[in-house]
Amino acid sequence: MMQIAFIDLFCGVGGIRLGMEQAGFHCVMSSDINRECQNTYYENFGEMPQGDIKEIDGASIPDHEILCAGFPCQPFSISGKQKGFEDTRGTLFFEICRIINRKKPTIVFLENVKHLVHHDHGKTLEIILSKLEELGYAVSWHILNGSDFGVPQNRERIIIIGSLRKNFNFDAIKTQPRGRLIDYLDEDGEFEYLDSEAYTLIENPKQQPGSGLIFAGYRNKSIRKVGVRPGTEHLSRVHKQPNRIYSAFGIHPTLPSQETSGRYFILTEDGRVRKLTLNECWRIMGFPETYKKISAVGEQYKQLGNSVCVPMIAAVAHEIKNQFFGDGK
Numbered sequence: 001m002m003q004i005a006f007i008d009l010f011c012g013v014g015g016i017r018l019g020m021e022q023a024g025f026h027c028v029m030s031s032d033i034n035r036e037c038q039n040t041y042y043e044n045f046g047e048m049p050q051g052d053i054k055e056i057d058g059a060s061i062p063d064h065e066i067l068c069a070g071f072p073c074q075p076f077s078i079s080g081k082q083k084g085f086e087d088t089r090g091t092l093f094f095e096i097c098r099i100i101n102r103k104k105p106t107i108v109f110l111e112n113v114k115h116l117v118h119h120d121h122g123k124t125l126e127i128i129l130s131k132l133e134e135l136g137y138a139v140s141w142h143i144l145n146g147s148d149f150g151v152p153q154n155r156e157r158i159i160i161i162g163s164l165r166k167n168f169n170f171d172a173i174k175t176q177p178r179g180r181l182i183d184y185l186d187e188d189g190e191f192e193y194l195d196s197e198a199y200t201l202i203e204n205p206k207q208q209p210g211s212g213l214i215f216a217g218y219r220n221k222s223i224r225k226v227g228v229r230p231g232t233e234h235l236s237r238v239h240k241q242p243n244r245i246y247s248a249f250g251i252h253p254t255l256p257s258q259e260t261s262g263r264y265f266i267l268t269e270d271g272r273v274r275k276l277t278l279n280e281c282w283r284i285m286g287f288p289e290t291y292k293k294i295s296a297v298g299e300q301y302k303q304l305g306n307s308v309c310v311p312m313i314a315a316v317a318h319e320i321k322n323q324f325f326g327d328g329k
Contacts, residue, residue: 125141
C-alpha cells in the first residue's frame with residue numbers, strides 16, 4: 001500500500017513529523033526559516049527544510065494528502081505581545097492558505113498555542129476558521145493537553161483539523177494515563193542543584209487536580225517591590241513563574257521558548273532542588289532517546305519551547321488515518 005504523503009510547514013525541529021511518521025504517513029516536503037532548526041532537522045531526517053515560506057512557489061510543492069503546519073505562535077501567545085495578524089508572523093497563516101488553495105490537500109492539520117482561542121476576543125480564531133471554510137474545508141478544533149498523552153507536562157495547544165470530506169471527531173482520539181515527572185528523570189548526570197538557602201519549600205504541597213502540578217516552593221530571589229502591597233511579598237514571589245519550584249511526583253509546567261537558559265526547578269525524590277537537564281526536557285516533550293541535539297544550549301531551550309508533544313501529535317495523526325484514510329472514511 002502506498003504511503004499517504006504530508007508536508008511539514010514551519011517544521012521547527014520535526015516534532016510534528018515524528019508524530020505523523022509514527023502513524024505511518026510519509027513526509028514529502030518541509031519548510032522552516034530558522035537555520036538552527038533546519039540543521040537539527042537535517043541531522044535527524046536527512047532532509048534540509050526549505051526556507052522562507054513566502055518565497056516558496058506553490059507549483060514546486062509535491063502533491064500531498066495532508067498539510068501540517070505548526071505556524072508561528074508568538075503573535076497569539078499569552079507570553080508575547082499578542083499582536084495577532086498585525087504581527088508579520090501572524091500573516092504567515094495566509095501563506096498557508098495560499099498553498100492550500102494551490103494544492104487542495106484532503107486534510108489540513110494546524111497547531112498553535114491555546115491562547116489563540118481568546119486572542120482579540122476570539123476574532124483571530126474566527127478569521128482562521130472562516131478562511132479555511134472559504135477554501136472548502138469542514139473545520140473542527142479542540143484544545144488538547146500533552147499530559148493526556150503520557151508525557152508529564154502541562155502543555156495545552158489548539159489543534160485545528162480541516163477536511164474536504166467531513167468534520168474530524170476529536171472525541172475518538174485515544175488518550176493515555178498522565179505520567180509522573182520522576183519517571184522521566186536521569187539517574188545520573190551533572191545536575192545543577194540549588195543551595196538550601198536559595199529556596200523555601202512549603203509544607204504539605206497538594207497536587208492540583210486539573211493540571212497535575214504540585215507546587216512545592218519558590219526560589220528566594222529578589223523580586224519587584226514596586227506596586228506590591230505590604231504583607232503580600234510572599235504571594236508575589238510565589239506567583240512569579242520563574243521562581244516556582246514543582247515536585248517531581250507531579251508533572252512539569254509548559255516549557256517556554258522565551259527562557260533560553262531553562263526556567264523551572266524541581267523538587268526531587270531526595271528532597272533537593274535542581275534544574276531539569278536538557279535531555280529531560282526533550283524527554284518530557286516525547287522526543288525519542290535517539291533524537292540528535294546539535295544546537296547550543298540556549299537554542300535548544302528555544303527549540304523545545306516552540307515544539308510539540310510528539311505523543312499528542314501521534315495520537316491525532318492515528319485518528320486522522322482512521323477517520324479519513326481507513327475503512328470508515
